[in-house]
Amino acid sequence: MRTALALASLLLVSGCGATVAQDTSSANTPVTVTNCGQQVTFDKVPSKVVTNDTGITELMFALGLKDRMAGYVVDGADTADRRTSPWKADFDSAKHLSDKISKEVVQGANADFVFAGWNYGFSESSGFTPDALKQLGIATYQLTEACRNGVGKQRGIMPALDALYTDLRNLGKIFRVEAKAEELISGYQQQIDNAARLMTGKPQPKVFLYDSGQDQPFTSGRNAAPQDIISKAGGDNIFGDLNDSWTTVNWETVVQRNPDVILIVDYADGDFNTPEQKQAFLEGFAPLQNSPAIKNKRFYALPYAALVESPRNPASIEAFAKFLTSV
Template identity: 70%
Template sequence: MRRLVVLAALLATGCGATVAAPEGGAAVTVENCGQRVTYDRTPSKVVTNDTGITELMFALGLADRMAGYVVGASQQGDIDSSPWRADYAKVPRLAEEISAEVVQGAGADLVFAGWNYGFSESKGFTPDSLKALGVPTYQLTEACRNGVGKQRGIMPPLEALYTDLENLGTIFHVEDRADALVAQYRKQVADAEKLVSGKPRPKVFLYDSGLDQPFTAGRNAAPQDVIGKAGGDNIFGDLDDSWTTVGWEAVVARAPEVVLINDYADGDAVTPDQKRAFLESYAPLREVPAIRDKRFFVLPYAALVESPRNPAAIEAFARYLAG
């Protein structure tokens, strides 16, 4: 019987680095979510939303360019396990939910967020509403709308990560640091792929949350590449979306051999152990191979959304699948 594997922390290099950026700087233009966006000056009071987004800034050594970050109470575990704990400690935590009032109160000159990672039409907090207030934005590429309703994702998840690192490198004039990180991450992923080369590829179900219906990841969310590069196949990799809701009958039909649990407190079952207990007790799943064989692996939320923890997550999961 395999025990539940919990990865409490993912190690990364370059933790807490600080890279100076010019106060003014020449205007730069990047492509963000399919649009050319120009930034007239180097931002110096950035507000970020969510742990993965915040850690992109930290990984690039840009903590000193931030006015603060917004992170919900359910993500405190991400902060505690973060390779960038020192940066979280020195940058103000502004609120648990982002809003125009939070942004204006911080005097933000850039908001870095994403659709369903802060931006929301229903809450009236969007790039357009911030533009009306004179506040520029940068949108997380994993969460870009793909032109089909509100579905998200316009490129493979790791390419989204590399794109954002390179764009942020341009915006903040730290291109060398961005290039070095991308090269490091590409090598880390390639090395992880070697661990599982030639081995059978198990079918993997990413379980985020949900009792009546599971919330999982399609092909445009980070778990697609976390699973795929680690030597597995995402059972919902055919869905042209990032994070989405499916039905339990679809999980049963696709017969996953491993369950990857998102350590994220959302819904009725909030801890990894509670999520596992629910899956094991839910009668329709009883004969699903992953449940029957008790094959569970846990990664923190910040490793399963687009973030600089993705390569280490791939390595950790690859070691589990190769074992």
């Protein structure tokens, strides 16, 4: 059975636990960045940052900005994503504020800056929005992967890796660590270029990203991180034509598109979300039985934090490319 967990591969990320020198001479000079299509000005370097979700928090850690954080919000103080994080030491020493973000949590932390995203913390239904925080005097930065694109609540305004690089550069500017941001980006680009060579001249397998859902599958369109993880590794996302990030589709279309490989999101929470449970469901799902992925048991699993925008994305591409060379 060719099912694999790529946790070990994802530990090979540089910059773990780094402390980065900041340009304090301009700490109180306003800077302006473009975030989700809007010009946003920050009057000074934030010093009490609250982050929401694992990947977002890891962006701060990768830039060496743990000392600028009041704490982070992640569902569960001891998750598999945290335990396998290249920045585990930073998670362990930073403050876990809550399982769920709210105005009360960020006010209790005396936050002056919140880094989250739509469906990654920000939500109209909960009342936790950038506008609501602005009224409390708290600045916000929105994860670019989750930016709304102007079509209802669809998300994604640029390719996934461009979103990662955009956020690193913007955060570098806001926190005066631009040199560190460029160093990370250069390293990631080289890692991705090296991974791409592994599949040079080989057929491009069709890949179905399976997050969850039995009645209807939840998957990735072209604007979420799996799009670039799949394509840069040498595969073809069967839902890469959808102008959305994470979204629900139907099984009929999955069957029609006949995947060669199934990439599973590993939440590691035991609630019908382990890769083994998801694989067992897919192998027993009658309409998919004739697909090459099911016939040949071509399953691969990556952690949740590696499949949303995060500094784990380049290592994920490398790990998945190595798997695809055996397909």
